[in-house]
Amino acid sequence: MKTTIEVSGLRKRFGPVLALDGMSFTVLPGRVTGFVGPNGAGKSTTMRVILGLDAADEGRALIGGRPYRSLRTPLRHVGALLDAGALQPGRTARNHLLWLAHSQGLGSGRVDEVLDLVGLATAARRRAGGFSLGMRQRLGIAAALLGDPPVLLLDEPVNGLDPEGIVWMRGLLRSLAGEGRAVLVSSHLMGELEGTADHLVVVGEGRVIADTGVAELITAASRGRVTLRTPAPSAAIPALRDGGAAVDVTDGGALVVSGLPSERVVALLNANGVPFSEVAAHRVTLEQAYLDLTGAAAGHREAAR
Numbered sequence: 001m002k003t004t005i006e007v008s009g010l011r012k013r014f015g016p017v018l019a020l021d022g023m024s025f026t027v028l029p030g031r032v033t034g035f036v037g038p039n040g041a042g043k044s045t046t047m048r049v050i051l052g053l054d055a056a057d058e059g060r061a062l063i064g065g066r067p068y069r070s071l072r073t074p075l076r077h078v079g080a081l082l083d084a085g086a087l088q089p090g091r092t093a094r095n096h097l098l099w100l101a102h103s104q105g106l107g108s109g110r111v112d113e114v115l116d117l118v119g120l121a122t123a124a125r126r127r128a129g130g131f132s133l134g135m136r137q138r139l140g141i142a143a144a145l146l147g148d149p150p151v152l153l154l155d156e157p158v159n160g161l162d163p164e165g166i167v168w169m170r171g172l173l174r175s176l177a178g179e180g181r182a183v184l185v186s187s188h189l190m191g192e193l194e195g196t197a198d199h200l201v202v203v204g205e206g207r208v209i210a211d212t213g214v215a216e217l218i219t220a221a222s223r224g225r226v227t228l229r230t231p232a233p234s235a236a237i238p239a240l241r242d243g244g245a246a247v248d249v250t251d252g253g254a255l256v257v258s259g260l261p262s263e264r265v266v267a268l269l270n271a272n273g274v275p276f277s278e279v280a281a282h283r284v285t286l287e288q289a290y291l292d293l294t295g296a297a298a299g300h301r302e303a304a305r
């Protein structure tokens with residue numbers, strides 16, 4: 001499986017709203033790419049254009065080098081979860097999937113496989129209209145996986161899931177990428193992607209603000225700072241400041257030291273007889289890294305005005 005999604009120069013206007021303004025990025029196989037940005041940034045519109053549900057005014061979107069509309073059995077090329085509400089309420093879960101499978105020349109064996117995979121085997125003969133949001137999300141995922149596609153597009157897949165469902169979804173996304181699939185997952189909450197995404201495409205106002213590895217982003221946002229835990233902050237702070245560091249106190253009582261490597265922090269504490277229980281590389285959360293990045297992007301826009 002070496003299929004990519006390529007989006008280049010998409011522009012899309014809805015009346016006065018410019019929803020996409022030069023959106024360009026590539027989703028590579030074998031990793032989960034988080035597609036993040038605030039409400040209205042253009043994530044759903046981009047996904048709809050990739051899936052041929054909306055036409056772009058300019059630019060193109062290709063799946064494995066081909067536009068969606070040229071795919072004869074699309075479910076074998078790309079699976080999508082856009083709106084978990086989009087199902088016929090009177091149909092059972094199994095019939096819903098059978099109908100989809102038959103439309104794509106897929107057998108009923110695969111239907112039972114995907115029902116099992118998403119944990120709906122025991123609910124397969126219940127009417128989907130009575131499903132909880134979490135069950136609908138699972139059914140949506142089952143539909144996306146029917147054709148065993150190399151590319152998956154999931155719009156806010158953890159929306160409405162309970163904590164157990166969220167853990168399940170994260171594991172599923174990781175394993176789908178582990179099998180070599182290109183997995184694009186949108187979210188407007190960065191915290192949801194912590195521990196799931198390998199790569200991020202951060203968008204705002206219809207275009208890409210950052211296209212970066214998660215580890216790389218966290219390292220950059222952590223800015224070589226050091227976290228220090230000490231029972232004697234009033235002794236540590238002046239010692240470190242005299243040594244050339246900037247020191248911030250966090251809500252949790254730890255000190256965050258900037259401007260000195262951890263060895264130098266330890267040396268200064270020892271030289272001043274300051275006890276400490278921990279000195280470690282400071283690591284920001286994905287949420288903090290994102291706020292840092294989008295705050296900086298907003299600042300740049302402000303400065304450019």
Ligand SMILES: Nc1ncnc2c1ncn2[C@@H]1O[C@H](COP(=O)(O)OP(=O)(O)OP(=O)(O)O)[C@@H](O)[C@H]1O
Pocket residue numbers: 014017018019037038039040041042043044045046187188
């Ligand atoms: N069919 C439509 N008609 C008019 N405006 C639309 C339509 N679809 C999207 N928009 C507008 O385009 C912009 C981008 O919307 P889009 O839904 O793609 O953003 P999003 O990043 O997915 O947001 P969210 O996180 O809220 O889902 C918004 O201003 C939205 O109001």
